[in-house]
Amino acid sequence: MVVGEMILETDILVIGGGPGGYTAAIHAADLGRDVVLVESRKQLGGVCLTEGCIPSKTLIHAVGLARNADDARRMGLVHDGISFDVDKLRRHVQKTVKVLSSGVSSLVENREIERITGHARFQDKNTVYVDGANTIVHFNHAIIATGSEINALPAEVMKNLPDGDSGIWTSAQALGVPEIPESLLVIGGGYIGLEIGQAYAGLGSRVSLVEFNEALLSGADKDLVRVVVTHCERDFEAVHTGAKVTAIEPVEDGFRVTMEKSEDESQEGFQQEFTRVLAATGRHPNTRDLGLDLIGLEPDAKGLIPTDEVCRTPVPHIFAIGDVAKGPALAHKASREGKVAVEVICGKSSAFDNVAVPAVLFTHPEIAWTGLTEADAKEKNIAYKVGKFPLTALGRARSTGKTDGFVKVLAEPESDVILGVGIVGEHASELVAEATLAIEMGACLEDLIVTIHPHPTFSESLMEAAEMASHGSVHMMKASS
């Protein structure tokens, strides 16, 4: 023992104060358990709250207002063009994060949860040492909720850039809105790249995007993605799919980037200069520096900790939730798992038996899906029928001018049991909640059809799509026979 070391004893140790970890800590305290919460950041809320979901959605909302104001010229709104005060925008984003994070801190303090700021590493199966707080915590149960972090670009690509601060933006830096660059290259065509790319395009940057795969947003059904790609092609200066960045070198006022088509090695690469470059090239679980080897836990090839349906690792009193465990790396999945793990520790009959984990992309327009996707159904050879309802046929969509997009419902052919829902369009992120409930409840098409949906709202589109899957919608032309 080192002089000055603190030693704490607790029933449940939660490592990581993100949406999974803080939810687990609070839930455990509410169930009467003694809890210690370790978080390496000063603020609680994790990537989601401090440099992910919350700041990005704040920024995207602000940009959306500007876009709406532009669209509204058609409706007779008169203005001399919209522009942003970057300093004010930045402060607004920061304040939003600060208010929410201190809210989480208050909730944690309110439960008298012992909170330690530092990096926890396991020493043995019942002990961690928290670096930065010089504290040892002995625990009966632990929940690992350390989340994930952004992948760095390959060293080969980065070799011409200065060590330390390379000048390449991470998503976290981009969301801090340090400036509105004249031109921006987004590396990575996943949802983070698209969301931030579209946001900066809305702020006035000339945005280019490069993606290694042939398709953007792999994982989402192609028909949903197509609607967003149409917007990207309009808003972005260029979209290079099937291409990769091979080198980046600093130049005056920016970077010179060499790209080449990944398919065709023989073809000469092309070069272009950008004021800023954003690396949005995926994430990896934070499981490398936790001392997992000392407790006999071995992450798989992707860095994920193996868990069962109650989030229990092979070490029975240690649980893993969120981005370090299997499944999509999403905040709402992490927080649900956090509750499951705590309830299991407290002897309750709980399990992560969710059928559907909704995915939401705050692109323009939004994409959301839940349950089975069409791509999945085809790959796994699952029989389904599908009903699609375009927003152009929806009164409320017309009234707002947001007619891009559609809702589709996948159902079992015989039983009409709803298997999955995909949505692209305005408010997709909100509509997917009802669809998820329907799937969790084991609802059939008729359940959605006979439920009265308020008129005129976007929510009617889900009911209409269910009708399309069943027998056809009142609001669609009859198919010619």
Next chain:
Amino acid sequence: MFEFKLPDLGEGIHEGELLQWHVAVGDTVKEDDPLCEMETDKAAVTIPSPRAGVISALNASPGDTVDVGSVFVVIDDGSGDAAAKEKAAQEEASDTAPQEKNASRPDPPSEQRPKGRVLAAPATRRLAREMGIDITQVSGSGPGGRVTPEDLNAYDGADAGPDTAENPEDTAAEDRASEPKAVAEPLEVSGIPFLEVQGLATPDGPVEREPFRSLRNKVAVKMTSSSILMPHVAHMDDIDVTDIEAQRLAYNLRQADKSDAGREETAEKNPGKLTLLAFVMKAVAAGLKDYPMFNASVDLSSREIVYKKYYNIGFAADTPRGLMVPVVHDADRQSLAGVGYRIRHLAGLARNGEISVPELTGGTFTITNVGAIGGTHVFPIINAPESAILGLGRVEKRPVVVGDDKIRVRKILPVTLCFDHRVADGAQAAAFVRDLKDMLENRLEFMSRI
């Protein structure tokens, strides 16, 4: 995985009703942790876990009838294949009667949805877990095959016993199964290592059979449970009661005179004769205050020792109906004469079958006085959920070596303290009994402490 089959619950018992689970799926259990309460037509029993591990399935819900020999709990003890082999071997060896019974039932729903998806609301899925039902085995009555809470309630599991009242065919099967067995082999492999409940061999001579009834049955249940579930330790000693007996007999002579004078006995004015039991009870009540572990209970559900701050001392009484344990409430707060009066009063009520339930319940410690009939040391079984019992042998005159190496005739009371080793250790028992001995051998010690 270890598949725990419902062990044999006693001769002629083929099934039990599940009253209550003490565990849920996902719980970690240690060996001997209580799994559930089962009630047979004869008794209620707590079934302990035969293994340490994690509960991975509970195949019955409260109210269900479970056949002896059917797998009703699956415990993940990390043993994998080895356990599977053992299970196969057990299945070969096990009694086939329960399977035969099931064969006459309509086919249980076993078709799983393709894709392994369970069609049920989240709350229903949780209910299924709480009821210990594998919801994938339940066929749903809702639209599209959705499983409803009613479906769960109606589901009695593929292995559970049928509702015999509704199915005459099953009644026939039941009768077959309940035919007495004239075998000497083990009735059933219990799942607890080395525990084997032997069937009764065909008797070699004339016998008379008597079913366990009422009080006999209660005693059997209590004593079996207590002796199996509590680690008993006995601590024995001899107490020299020569002086206290002399005092007591002199006192009783005076009381007899009062009674002869026609005065009515009451607890306060004229309590009547004192028995040695009254002295022992007062000494125990006083001593328990210094040794709370012998006035305690184990709360299995919360894993806590419950120390009682009240001293209700029961005493075993042999009655025409069987063994009863009347309780002297607050023995520590009553006078010696008061305790003596209560003992005689309660024993009288018990003998005449007039004793009430409150007078038989609420005890925190028990004294059994079987020595009054005969014998030296006894080895009593703790009266659960209490944590200790004091057994008194017969007071006898014995040659004793006293202070100056002379042999004297002394009256000796042999005592045995049996205690639950989970809550107390031998040193505490020795100290407690030494204190009792001090009080009963030394009049001043007694007077100063009671």
